[in-house]
Each structure stands twice: as structure tokens, then as C-alpha cells.
Amino acid sequence: MEHIVVTGGAGFIGSNLALTLQQRYPAARITVIDDFRSGSFKNLEGFKGDVIAGNLAEMGLGYYVDASEIDAFFHLASITDTTDHDQYRQTHDNVEGWRSILNHFAGEKAALVYASSAATYGIGGGINRIDAPLRPANVYAFTKVQLENLAARYVADFPSQQVVGVRYFNVYGPKETHKGQPASMIYHLAQQIQAGKKPRIFKYGEQKRDFVYVRDIVDGTILAATTQLEGKFDPKHGRVFNLGSGQARPFNDIIAILNTTLGTKAETEYIDCPFSFYQPHTEADLAVTTAALGYKPAFTLEAGIADYFKSGWLVPA
Numbered sequence: 001m002e003h004i005v006v007t008g009g010a011g012f013i014g015s016n017l018a019l020t021l022q023q024r025y026p027a028a029r030i031t032v033i034d035d036f037r038s039g040s041f042k043n044l045e046g047f048k049g050d051v052i053a054g055n056l057a058e059m060g061l062g063y064y065v066d067a068s069e070i071d072a073f074f075h076l077a078s079i080t081d082t083t084d085h086d087q088y089r090q091t092h093d094n095v096e097g098w099r100s101i102l103n104h105f106a107g108e109k110a111a112l113v114y115a116s117s118a119a120t121y122g123i124g125g126g127i128n129r130i131d132a133p134l135r136p137a138n139v140y141a142f143t144k145v146q147l148e149n150l151a152a153r154y155v156a157d158f159p160s161q162q163v164v165g166v167r168y169f170n171v172y173g174p175k176e177t178h179k180g181q182p183a184s185m186i187y188h189l190a191q192q193i194q195a196g197k198k199p200r201i202f203k204y205g206e207q208k209r210d211f212v213y214v215r216d217i218v219d220g221t222i223l224a225a226t227t228q229l230e231g232k233f234d235p236k237h238g239r240v241f242n243l244g245s246g247q248a249r250p251f252n253d254i255i256a257i258l259n260t261t262l263g264t265k266a267e268t269e270y271i272d273c274p275f276s277f278y279q280p281h282t283e284a285d286l287a288v289t290t291a292a293l294g295y296k297p298a299f300t301l302e303a304g305i306a307d308y309f310k311s312g313w314l315v316p317a
């Protein structure tokens with residue numbers, strides 16, 4: 001990979017991706033595009049590439065990026081606050097940005113990778129198989145379904161070209177501090193414990209989620225490009241893949257692990273769940289992802305939280 005673009009590169013996952021790519025491909029020219037609506041320049045400390053500030057839904061990508069030069073284009077930019085219910089803003093900014101990228105790269109050699117979400121499964125919980133029906137429960141998830149639909153149409157129109165979508169599950173790790181409320185549950189519970197408060201979770205903490213460490217997500221996202229570039233990608237597996245840990249862990253486990261990692265003895269405060277429906281269980285089925293991309297997550301929840309703590313990003317800012 002010599003020429004790489006990462007959109008959303010000032011954000012949580014995008015900055016981890018951009019900095020990992022810089023480490024793995026030191027000779028590559030890496031460009032970040034971000035409009036900083038939720039990202040932060042602080043995440044890009046040590047980044048030596050180019051940073052373009054722009055809203056992908058409105059900027060003229062052609063002015064900045066020569067599509068014929070790019071080897072890999074990672075599209076992670078998105079409104080990520082799922083409680084933003086402005087249907088026009090979410091759909092316009094998330095979908096139009098992706099449409100203009102696809103139009104710009106039509107017929108080019110670049111490997112395109114884009115971030116979708118486990119939120120596309122919506123109320124269909126349990127073990128999420130990639131072919132399960134998509135039932136988005138909010139407009140954010142709806143826009144991710146639109147990204148997948150657009151990508152499918154693009155590949156039908158330009159069959160020689162590859163584009164791979166990755167549905168991220170519940171990602172946690174360094175450089176999510178800027179997100180505020182939408183940051184991971186692990187981040188928030190760690191902040192509560194370190195502030196001397198009781199960590200608060202819904203009664204009685206048995207709900208399970210697939211929590212996945214950002215370093216695994218970065219590895220899986222890079223694999224989605226390298227399998228294409230190395231000619232190893234076989235579309236018989238599909239073109240959208242789950243990226244998670246492949247394990248569902250109860251909320252109670254997070255508090256136990258945080259207590260061990262932080263050396264605390266915080267007691268849990270169980271609160272009523274305010275939602276009429278709350279998913280009891282989500283879990284990424286990784287069989288197809290492993291077959292198609294060779295993805296195998298390396299971090300258990302214990303190892304991920306320990307590494308997060310070691311990074312210095314879990315302590316209060």
C-alpha cells in the first residue's frame with residue numbers, strides 16, 4: 001500500500017487505523033479526511049501524513065484525491081451518535097459522503113473498505129449471522145444499511161472492482177475519550193469507578209454484548225483491504241463481514257474486570273432499564289469473516305481492558 005486514505009481519521013477507530021497503517025507501511029502516503037464534528041486533533045498526535053478538513057457529503061473529493069493513485073481507501077467517517085435522530089442530517093451526511101466516494105472511484109484499482117455496524121441487525125439479537133435480516137432500530141443504523149445497499153449496487157455496476165464492508169460490534173479502546181456519551185460502556189464505567197462512584201448498569205447486569213478491542217478492529221479492517229490487494233478476496237463469501245470478538249460478555253463481567261485492573265472494589269448500582277425493548281444479547285458470528293479475511297481476534301475482554309489501561313487513555317482526562 002503506497003497511497004492510503006482514511007476518512008474519519010480524527011475519530012476513535014479512524015485515528016487508531018491511520019497510526020497503525022503509518023507504523024506498518026512507513027513509506028506510504030497517508031491522508032486523513034475528517035470534518036472534526038466528533039473527532040479530535042488530539043487523536044492524531046504523531047501522525048505524519050496529510051489532514052484534509054472537509055465534510056465528505058459536500059466537499060469535492062476530486063480536488064484533493066486522485067482516485068487513480070490510491071491503493072486503499074478506508075471510509076470510517078460517520079455521524080456516530082445514535083441518539084441523533086435528525087433523519088435528514090444523518091441520511092444526508094452519512095449516505096451522500098459514501099455515494100460521492102463510490103462515484104469518484106468508479107472503475108479505479110483502489111480497494112475500498114467501509115465501516116458498517118452491528119446496529120444494522122437492530123432488534124434481531126442473539127448470535128448475529130451475516131445473512132440475518134437487517135432491522136435497523138434508529139436512523140443511524142438505517143444509514144449503515146444504505147451504505148451497504150449502495151456498495152452492492154456499485155459492485156454490480158463495476159464487477160472488476162472490490163468493495164468490502166465491515167460491521168463493527170461494540171468497540172472500546174484508546175482514543176475514544178472525545179466521543180463523550182457515545183463512547184463505550186467500558187470507558188464510562190471506568191470513569192465512574194475512578195471518580196469514586198458506584199458503576200451504574202441496568203438490572204441485573206446479565207445483558208450480554210460483543211465487546212471488541214480496537215486493536216482487533218484495526219487488524220480486521222486492514223485485512224479487508226489487504227485480502228483484496230493481494231488477490232485473495234473471494235466474493236463467494238459475500239462482501240460484508242462481522243468484526244467483533246466473537247464472544248458475548250455480560251455487563252457484570254466488565255465491572256469485575258475493571259475492579260481487578262484498576263485495583264478497586266466498586267459495588268455495582270443496578271438501575272431500571274428505561275427502554276421498552278433492550279437487546280439481551282448480541283454476538284458476532286465470525287465464521288464467514290474468518291473464512292473470507294482470515295480474521296481472528298486476539299484480545300479477550302480481560303486482555304483488552306488491561307491493554308487499554310496500560311495505554312493511559314482509560315484514566316480520567
Ligand SMILES: NC(=O)c1ccc[n+]([C@@H]2O[C@H](COP(=O)([O-])OP(=O)(O)OC[C@H]3O[C@@H](n4cnc5c(N)ncnc54)[C@H](O)[C@@H]3O)[C@@H](O)[C@H]2O)c1
Pocket residue numbers: 007008009010011012013014033034035036037038039040054055056057075076077078079080093094097115116117118119167168169170171172179
Ligand atoms: N465505535 C463503535 O463501537 C462502532 C460500532 C459500529 C460501527 N462504528 C463505525 O465506525 C466508524 C468510526 O466510528 P468511531 O467510533 O471512531 O466514531 P468517531 O465519532 O470517533 O469517528 C467518526 C469520525 O468521522 C468524522 N465525520 C463524521 N461525519 C463526517 C463527514 N460527513 N465528513 C467528514 N468527517 C466526518 C467525525 O468528525 C469523527 O472524527 C463509524 O463509521 C461508525 O459508524 C463504530
